[in-house]
Amino acid sequence: MPKREGTTIAGKRDPKTRVKPTLDEIAERANTSRSTVSRAFSRPDLLNPKTVAQILAIAEEIGYRPNNMARALSTGRTGNIGLLVPDIANPFFPPLIKAIQSQADALGLCLFLGSSGESGARENTLFERLAGQTDGIILASTRLSEAQVKIHAARHPITLINRDMAGLPRVLIDTQAAVMEAVGFLAENGHRHIAYLSGPKESWSNQQRMEAATEACRRTDMRLSIIPLSEPSFEGGEAAAEEAVAAGVTAILAFDDLTAQGAHARLSALGIDVPRDISLIGCDDALPAMTYPALSTLSGLSQEAGRHALKLLCDAIEHRDGSQDMKVVLGARFILRDTAGPAPAGDAKDRDRS
Amino acid sequence: MPKREGTTIAGKRDPKTRVKPTLDEIAERANTSRSTVSRAFSRPDLLNPKTVAQILAIAEEIGYRPNNMARALSTGRTGNIGLLVPDIANPFFPPLIKAIQSQADALGLCLFLGSSGESGARENTLFERLAGQTDGIILASTRLSEAQVKIHAARHPITLINRDMAGLPRVLIDTQAAVMEAVGFLAENGHRHIAYLSGPKESWSNQQRMEAATEACRRTDMRLSIIPLSEPSFEGGEAAAEEAVAAGVTAILAFDDLTAQGAHARLSALGIDVPRDISLIGCDDALPAMTYPALSTLSGLSQEAGRHALKLLCDAIEHRDGSQDMKVVLGARFILRDTAGPAPAGDAKDRDRS
DNA sequence: TTGAAAGCGTTACCAC
DNA sequence: GTGGTAACGCTTTCAA
Secondary structure (H helix, E strand, O other): OOOOOOOOOOOOOOOOOOOOOOHHHHHHHHOOOHHHHHHHHHOHHHOOHHHHHHHHHHHHHHOOOOOHHHHHHHHOOOOEEEEEEOOOOOOOHHHHHHHHHHHHHHOOOEEEEEEOOOOHHHHHHHHHHHHOOOOEEEEEOOOOOHHHHHHHHHHOOEEEEOOOOOOOOEEEEEOHHHHHHHHHHHHHOOOOEEEEEEOOOOOHHHHHHHHHHHHHHHHHOOEEEEEEOOOOOHHHHHHHHHHHHHHOOOEEEEOOHHHHHHHHHHHHHOOOOOOOOOEEEOOOOOOHHHOOOOOEEEOOOHHHHHHHHHHHHHHHHHOOOOOOOOEEEEEOOEEOOOOOOOOOHHHHHHHHHO | OOOOOOOOOOOOOOOOOOOOOOHHHHHHHHOOOHHHHHHHHHOHHHOOHHHHHHHHHHHHHHOOOOOHHHHHHHHOOOOEEEEEEOOOOOOOHHHHHHHHHHHHHHOOOEEEEEEOOOOHHHHHHHHHHHHOOOOEEEEEOOOOOHHHHHHHHHHOOEEEEOOOOOOOOEEEEEOHHHHHHHHHHHHHOOOOEEEEEEOOOOOHHHHHHHHHHHHHHHHHOOEEEEEEOOOOOHHHHHHHHHHHHHHOOOEEEEOOHHHHHHHHHHHHHOOOOOOOOOEEEOOOOOOHHHOOOOOEEEOOOHHHHHHHHHHHHHHHHHOOOOOOOOEEEEEOOEEOOOOOOOOOHHHHHHHHHO
């Protein structure tokens, strides 16, 4: 390793100025030791106030910035956390990321972001890379297998969002009650046959919703067509909408808002009016805040989820041993807006006939 | 610093297994030196292939992961890059972030994300924090003052997105031609008075658009009402739309898609039909891919911008000295969709009268 | 082709 | 209250 005193980039006025001031630099100027300077930052209470003041002044003067890497190497704490999401472009995630980011900020933590493109393999690589530079990682609705999550969890603190694995801290947005409400609303409004556009099979959220929809339809004696989405995207929603129409439903419950919007677009293209001809309900409440017309949906709570997740993660990082089976469940609700209403008259007749 | 051999978390089978295997660990097992093991990873070509193979095997067996922090401390390279955006929830950014993320991924770089909540002060703090753990930072349309950017740039490689500062590598999405196209379209379709919903004053993009709109209206002899947005959000768009209506325009050009959607919502709430009564044009093409009805807009190119930005940043990191004034300009275009069309008949009469 | 050893910038233990 | 010093895990020069 070469000496790299007074490297290329020139100092300001002081000829002695190095590129990056260090603790030793300050120690020298303050005529004190490295340890004392270090303490001036980490535990000033242990020091003579005058010493602290002097050190801080010098630090300020020469523009000292503590080196996180060195600190991390020594303490084993990085002050960073990681967040892995399947697709940052999916509107469900930005609010969640934002919530986590701003809370991390408040805690003085920096955020590593990984967007895996819905690929489990990529997620593994990303996890591996992030694990080395973070104190813990939040896994949001990822495509990782249970086994893989467990392996990772054994090495590194983890918090899960929308995935229910016993033994790991997790926060779940429970949409089952909301799905029931929504289906109940449709039943009361004369609908007899509805579709559920089903998302990724591995998705806990999707399993929950499908299960609730099935149960709710059973109770209300409605017919349910489950239509799998080719992918949880706008385009996926478009294609699925067509199938729903072919199936003859009068209402569509979509896996999420994005697919609901795709469905809306396709329905309109087919000359089908929402909600006059077909009612449409999304999920997550991610898009309605930025789109018109206002989509009926199930409330999202992604921000609350983010906040809780970070909190759980921090707890997990603190006492890595006492892994009490922490689990936070947030209950979503049905939000009626402009895209859902009574079944069309023709269908009401169907009901009379039957 | 205490010895922390065989810490809490138990090894698998080998009683000697520490929590985190290190180079020395491998060296010991392979009966070789730390240096050799290090080289087996960084410069295997310098070593006897057999030695390399043996080392790699052992590494694999005990699950060795190089410690990024230590490596960074020694080399001065972190392998991380930072990205600062004003608001990740603004739909312009996710695609951009995604593009940068996936390319960073391909290059083996990890991404630090900072979302500043549109606050310059916060951005400074974030920058400071990220600078210590990244090799370079991409600043996307931030609210930092020129002076501050310069200060930061002097210490740390930077690339700018949508900000035109000479001397720094930057990528710009030029929407002026697109604005001209859009205004031209409106002029040809009988509009005589339009509004521009103006975004943040410090925003380069906003300045560009406003300037182009002004010039285009001058040329086509149209009246232009500039309406400042209280904030570049859905709500901001709603409020501004009301002012636009009061001003009596027949078309609205919005700062971005999000504000356009807000405007759309308010117009509809007021019983004003888009595009029959008022034409509406957004900018960035961020939302149309996930909303219905399809918004007319100016193409976004945020993904291309992201790709170029990362490329420029990497260049800047390589040869930190030869700061050739790199500047990439991407030209946006007007995209006509469902929300813009001819001026209402009544207005056409206005024109006849004048 | 390999090894020894000197850093990188901190922290934290131990002694004064 | 303060200072010396050994880590933290890795890279890289220099010598063998």
